[in-house]
Amino acid sequence: MRTIRHLALIVLFLVGLGGPVVAQSVERQFQAWLQNDLWPEAAANGVSRATFDAAFKGVTPNLELPDLVLPGEKPGGDAKQRQAEFGSPGAYFAEKTLGAVVAGGQARAREHGRVLDMVEKHFGVPRGIVVAIWGRESGFGRAKIPHDAFQVLGTKAFLATRKELFRKEVLAALQVVERGWASRSAMKSSWAGALGQPQFLPSSLLENAVDMDGDGRRDIWNSVPDTLGSIANYLADHGWVKGRDWGFEVSVPAALSCALEGPDRGKSISEWAKDGVTRVSGKPFPKAELDREGFLLMPAGRNGPAFIVTPNFYVLKDYNTSDLYALFVGNAADRIAHGGRAFQGKWGAVDKLLRSDVAALQRGLEGQGFDVGGADGLPGYKTRRSIGEWQARRGQAPTCFPSAALIKALR
Known part of the structure; x- marks a missing residue:
């Protein structure tokens, strides 16, 4: 009996320590994973020991990043949607934000007209598209991008729900430094690991970045011509049809x-x-x-x-x-x-839903034979049209969008 009480006290002590104990355990496992798992593959891909060690010197897992699963835990699905792109549709088109990209884009289209002429001629992508992406991704290079890319990508490759995706990206980031395309200190990223003014993932940088200013480097951090050319090359490589509208x-x-x-x-x-x-x-x-x-x-x-x-x-x-x-x-x-203006159609109010709520709706539709594209909690086109088809079967006017009432009806 004393042994049982002793073990219980140890458990209570560890629970009381909470976060620090978990963080230290994850840190030890992370360092072991770097050396025993990631390093051999990096070396096989041509990354030197010096580059690898410099990349991860002093790096510890960032447990504040989204979509992580700690060792021994199961993936959850109840968190609110983190990316604005998947939130309330109307909020994404606030004219304060959209208008700033338009005004800034018009000014930069004039300022960099000669480069954009070259970009359009070479890649077949309209200047408006290229400049709009530049403005949306990094505020035309002015946005602060604060995170350490190797901490973000390393943490996600070790702990994220999509480990294999981020493993590919952290290996690509190592190759970027190995090739001399960026210094270790320049490797700053978004919370998702995207780099530079176009916000490329490292693999896209390797595959799609171009040297548009002719200096022998593919510099998406400091060179406007390289940034604009790289965005256009990405779109061209992914099938942009010259001469067609969007x-x-x-x-x-x-x-x-x-x-x-x-x-x-x-x-x-x-x-x-x-x-x-x-x-x-x-x-x-x-x-x-x-x-x-x-x-x-x-x-x-x-x-x-x-x-x-x-x-x-x-x-x-x-x-x-x-x-x-x-x-x-x-x-x-x-x-x-x-010129022109924002979209004329009005974005109506929608119910505030958790991803877990939408996932429950999707599972309900799947149970009735509908293809929702997977119960991921994100209302893509397959989910939207499945909602419409379900509503039509019940004699309802299709709305094709999740709502609290629909979730309740499908649970």
Whole structure:
């Protein structure tokens, strides 16, 4: 009995210590993982011992980063959505933010016109798109990017829910330093490990960065020409179709279901027009686009603007997987290049939901045979249209967007 009481006291003592004990344990495991697991693969990829040791000198895991799973724990799903791209749709398009990118982009398009002429000619990507991404990602290079890239990427490669993704990225970051493209001290990143003015993950830096100013370096930290050329090269490498727009804001007749949304349900833009889809500007669709494929996009279902987008929209989503991000860039690009205004459709209020709430809704839909694209708690197009199809089966007017009432009905 004394032994049991003694063990209980030890457990209570450790629990009382809490965070420090856990942190020290994770730190020991992290250092062992660096030396016994990551270093051999880094060496096999051509990284020197000196580069590796300099990269991780004094680095400890940052347990404040999101989406971590401590050793012995199971992944959770109840945290609020951290990225603005996946929050309330309307909030993402606040004119204070969007207008600043437009105004700053117009000024920089004039300032760097000669470089942008070269970029457009070489890569076929419009200057408005390139400058809008630059402004959105780093405030045209002015944003403070405070995190140590090796701490972020190392922590995530060791503890994140997507370890293999970040393992690839930390190995790529080591190669960036090994090749001399950046010094160890320059390797500052976002909380997700993105680098420089274009906010490239290290693997994208290796694959897509270009030397646009001809100095022999691919400098996405300090060189505006390299930054602009690298953004355009990324989009070109991911399939940007020269001469096509990204998309058009449209009005969708009430009789046309929002469940027709998605990149796998495309048809010619002339067919969408025959279905009654019209541009909100009142202009006809460009003649050059009529016989080409377009896709319905309703990111807030019937509770927000609607769009017919082209394959170039999905190239923008390769840069950032959010529909809202790609729409932000598209609208800002149009306004930088041609003037104009924000989207005309109004973003309605939506229920504040946890990712776990949306995941529960998705599991409910999956249980009834719907393809929601996985119960990840993020309302992508497969989830939105599945909601619309479920509502239509029940004789309801499809809204194609999660709500508290829908979650309750599907639990």
